[in-house]
Amino acid sequence: MGARIVKRFIDKVAGVTGAGQGMGKQVSLDLAAEGARVVISDIIPELLDEVKNEIESAGGECLSILCDVTSRKQVDTMIELTVKSFGKIDILINNAGLLIPGAIEETSDELIDKTLDINVKGVLYAIRAVTPIMKSARYGRIVNVSSITGKRGDNSTIFVYGASKGAVISLTRSAARALGPWGITVNAIAPHAVLTKLMRYWDEEKKRSVAEKIPLKRLGTVQDMSYLMMFLASDESSFITGETININGGYYMD
Numbered sequence: 001m002g003a004r005i006v007k008r009f010i011d012k013v014a015g016v017t018g019a020g021q022g023m024g025k026q027v028s029l030d031l032a033a034e035g036a037r038v039v040i041s042d043i044i045p046e047l048l049d050e051v052k053n054e055i056e057s058a059g060g061e062c063l064s065i066l067c068d069v070t071s072r073k074q075v076d077t078m079i080e081l082t083v084k085s086f087g088k089i090d091i092l093i094n095n096a097g098l099l100i101p102g103a104i105e106e107t108s109d110e111l112i113d114k115t116l117d118i119n120v121k122g123v124l125y126a127i128r129a130v131t132p133i134m135k136s137a138r139y140g141r142i143v144n145v146s147s148i149t150g151k152r153g154d155n156s157t158i159f160v161y162g163a164s165k166g167a168v169i170s171l172t173r174s175a176a177r178a179l180g181p182w183g184i185t186v187n188a189i190a191p192h193a194v195l196t197k198l199m200r201y202w203d204e205e206k207k208r209s210v211a212e213k214i215p216l217k218r219l220g221t222v223q224d225m226s227y228l229m230m231f232l233a234s235d236e237s238s239f240i241t242g243e244t245i246n247i248n249g250g251y252y253m254d
């Protein structure tokens, strides 16, 4: 990341799901670089090892936990271990997500369950697990990763993906209303077209044609996403809650 003079997360503890690669990895590195103790979790151990090494070799502090967000028990344990190791959790980034391309007819029962389990239930479990801890601290920053598809629908991903990300927008608002009185903000980001492993099914022609339709004439980067997530995780955004912020180069505005 670029040089930063201000470290916004000294004394803060942050948990990031799906931190092994993509935007989850970037925000984990950046939070640690700005002073946070970061709990990285994912389902792929080798990726977690790489992120942990990168954080620690840059002088940051990090705890790595294997956690499948579809398992309520694993999510609860991840939050318990966070509190046991670092004494609290100030920031939760619900980033883990699954996107599968396909048409309505290709949307099998199994894929519907899998998508909803990761993209919706995973977020619910994690918010529920941190709620008592953040309430008693009377402080919290929760950042969920929705998608442009959650706002405007989509026909390139399987039928349920947009619905799963729409659910994230709704539960962001519900949690923001419920937790606001305790000084906890809950916001989401709605990205479009960020080049990560998730988008591996786009060939060069598809990338070019998507970028062409974006007013800023490029695809998004994990760094773009991380800067917004960090803003929402910081005290600079303390009067913003319940929002799902578009981050798409001007492609979709609402």
Ligand SMILES: NC(=O)c1ccc[n+]([C@@H]2O[C@H](COP(=O)([O-])OP(=O)(O)OC[C@H]3O[C@@H](n4cnc5c(N)ncnc54)[C@H](O)[C@@H]3O)[C@@H](O)[C@H]2O)c1
Binding pocket: 017, 018, 019, 020, 021, 022, 023, 024, 041, 042, 043, 044, 047, 067, 068, 069, 070, 095, 096, 097, 098, 099, 118, 145, 146, 147, 148, 190, 191, 192, 193, 194, 195, 196, 197, 198, 199
């Ligand atoms: N890339 C985009 O253009 C784009 C656009 C809109 C929204 N999003 C959302 O951004 C988030 C991050 O996506 P990305 O593009 O960085 O993808 P990515 O595939 O690079 O990273 C996702 C990470 O989540 C992990 N993961 C998957 N299932 C998990 C589970 N059950 N439990 C824990 N971790 C799990 C993966 O192992 C992976 O490391 C997702 O929620 C995705 O839906 C991405």
